[in-house]
Amino acid sequence: MVKKLPKNLYQDDVEGLDQEPAVRWEPIRRPVVRVKQEKKASYESNEEVQRWLKVQGVDLNQAPAFNPTFLSSQRDAPWILSSLTPLYEQKLIVDILHVVKSGKEATVFCCLAHPETGLDYLAVKVYRPRMFRSLKNDADYRYNRTQRDEQGRVVHGDNRLRGVARKTARGHAARVMSWIEYEFTTQRMLYQAGVHVPMPVAHVGNAVLMHYVGTVGHAAPLLRDVRLEPDEVSPLFDRLMADIELSLATRRVHGDLSEYNILYWERNVTIIDFAQAVDPCYDEVFPLFARDVQRVCQYFEQYGLHNDAQQLAAEMWTRHMGGHVEDIIL
Numbered sequence: 553m554v555k556k557l558p559k560n561l562y563q564d565d566v567e568g569l570d571q572e573p574a575v576r577w578e579p580i581r582r583p584v585v586r587v588k589q590e591k592k593a594s595y596e597s598n599e600e601v602q603r604w605l606k607v608q609g610v611d612l613n614q615a616p617a618f619n620p621t622f623l624s625s626q627r628d629a630p631w632i633l634s635s636l637t638p639l640y641e642q643k644l645i646v647d648i649l650h651v652v653k654s655g656k657e658a659t660v661f662c663c664l665a666h667p668e669t670g671l672d673y674l675a676v677k678v679y680r681p682r683m684f685r686s687l688k689n690d691a692d693y694r695y696n697r698t699q700r701d702e703q704g705r706v707v708h709g710d711n712r713l714r715g716v717a718r719k720t721a722r723g724h725a726a727r728v729m730s731w732i733e734y735e736f737t738t739q740r741m742l743y744q745a746g747v748h749v750p751m752p753v754a755h756v757g758n759a760v761l762m763h764y765v766g767t768v769g770h771a772a773p774l775l776r777d778v779r780l781e782p783d784e785v786s787p788l789f790d791r792l793m794a795d796i797e798l799s800l801a802t803r804r805v806h807g808d809l810s811e812y813n814i815l816y817w818e819r820n821v822t823i824i825d826f827a828q829a830v831d832p833c834y835d836e837v838f839p840l841f842a843r844d845v846q847r848v849c850q851y852f853e854q855y856g857l858h859n860d861a862q863q864l865a866a867e868m869w870t871r872h873m874g875g876h877v878e879d880i881i882l
C-alpha cells in the first residue's frame with residue numbers, strides 16, 4: 553500500500569517517524585521550510601499525526617508515558633503531571649486539552665476522556681501546590697476559609713488554630729486532603745440524589761475528576777455571564793430551588809452558592825464547587841443556607857422574578873430539619 557502523508561507534514565517529520573512504519577509512503581518533493589522553533593513538539597503529539605496513526609490502526613494506548621504537549625508551556629508542569637498521571641494510568645483520561653479556569657486555590661482543565669469511560673471529555677480540578685505547603689503566610693487563608701473536621705463539621709473560632717498538628721506541614725496537608733475528599737464525597741452524594749451537578753468520576757490526591765460541561769475550547773459559561781431568554785427564567789429558578797431543597801434533604805448545604813458557582817449550558821443549569829459545603833445537622837448552618845437561597849433569588853430579580861428568600865429558606869429548612877418558620881424568621 554502506498555500512501556501520501558497528510559499535507560502539513562514535512563520531510564523532517566517523516567524522518568522522525570518510527571523505525572518500522574506501518575505503511576510506506578512516497579517522499580514529498582518540495583523544499584523543506586525551516587521554521588525556528590523554541591522547542592520541537594514531539595512527533596506523536598502532532599494532531600495531524602495522531603489522526604493519521606489512528607486511521608492506520610496504530611494503537612495509541614500503547615503510549616509509554618503520560619506526556620501531554622499542552623504541559624510544555626505550563627509553569628506548574630511537574631506538579632500537574634504528577635497530579636494527573638494516576639488518572640491516566642487508571643485509564644480515565646488520555647490527554648489534557650486546555651485550561652478552563654485558573655482560580656485562587658485550584659485550576660480546572662479540560663481533558664480528553666479515555667474511551668473506556670464512555671465519555672468524551674472530563675473536567676479535572678487540581679488544587680495548587682501552595683495548598684499543601686507549610687504556609688508561613690497562611691493566616692488569611694485559614695481565617696477566610698471555613699475550617700472543618702473529618703466529618704465536615706465546621707470548626708469555629710479559636711479551635712481553628714488549636715492543636716500542634718494543625719500548625720505542622722503534615723497537619724495542614726492532611727486538612728487540605730480531607731477538604732478535597734469531602735468535596736468529592738459531597739458531589740457524589742448529590743449526584744446520586746439527583747441534584748444537577750457534574751457527574752463525579754474519581755478523586756485521586758489533589759485532583760477531582762468530573763463530567764465536563766461544554767465543548768472543547770468552550771466550557772459552559774457561568775450563570776452570571778449569560779442573558780437568559782424570558783421563557784427560561786422561571787423554569788431555571790424552580791430547578792435551582794428544587795436542587796437546593798434536594799441537597800438539604802441529602803444533608804448538604806452548598807455554602808457558597810451564587811451565579812458564580814452555577815454553569816449554564818443548553819438551557820440548563822449545573823451547580824459546581826462544593827469546597828465550602830457543610831452538613832446542616834451541625835450548628836449555625838441555617839444562615840449559610842439562607843444566604844445560598846438569597847443569592848439565587850437576588851440573581852433572578854433582574855428578570856423580574858421577586859421572591860421572599862428568607863421565607864423560602866425557612867420553609868425548606870423546616871420541611872427537612874424540623875422547627876417552625878416563625879421561630880426561624882425573627
Ligand SMILES: Nc1ncnc2c1ncn2[C@@H]1O[C@H](COP(=O)(O)OP(=O)(O)OP(=O)(O)O)[C@@H](O)[C@H]1O
Binds near residue numbers: 657762825
Ligand atoms: N465540570 C465542569 N465543566 C466545565 N467547567 C467547569 C467545571 N467545573 C468547573 N468549571 C469551571 O472552572 C471554574 C472553577 O471551578 P470551581 O468553581 O470549582 O473552582 P474554584 O477554586 O472555586 O474557582 P473560583 O475561585 O474561580 O470559583 C468554574 O468557575 C467553571 O468556569
Ligand SMILES: [Mg+2]
Binds near residue numbers: 812813825
Ligand atoms: Mg467556584
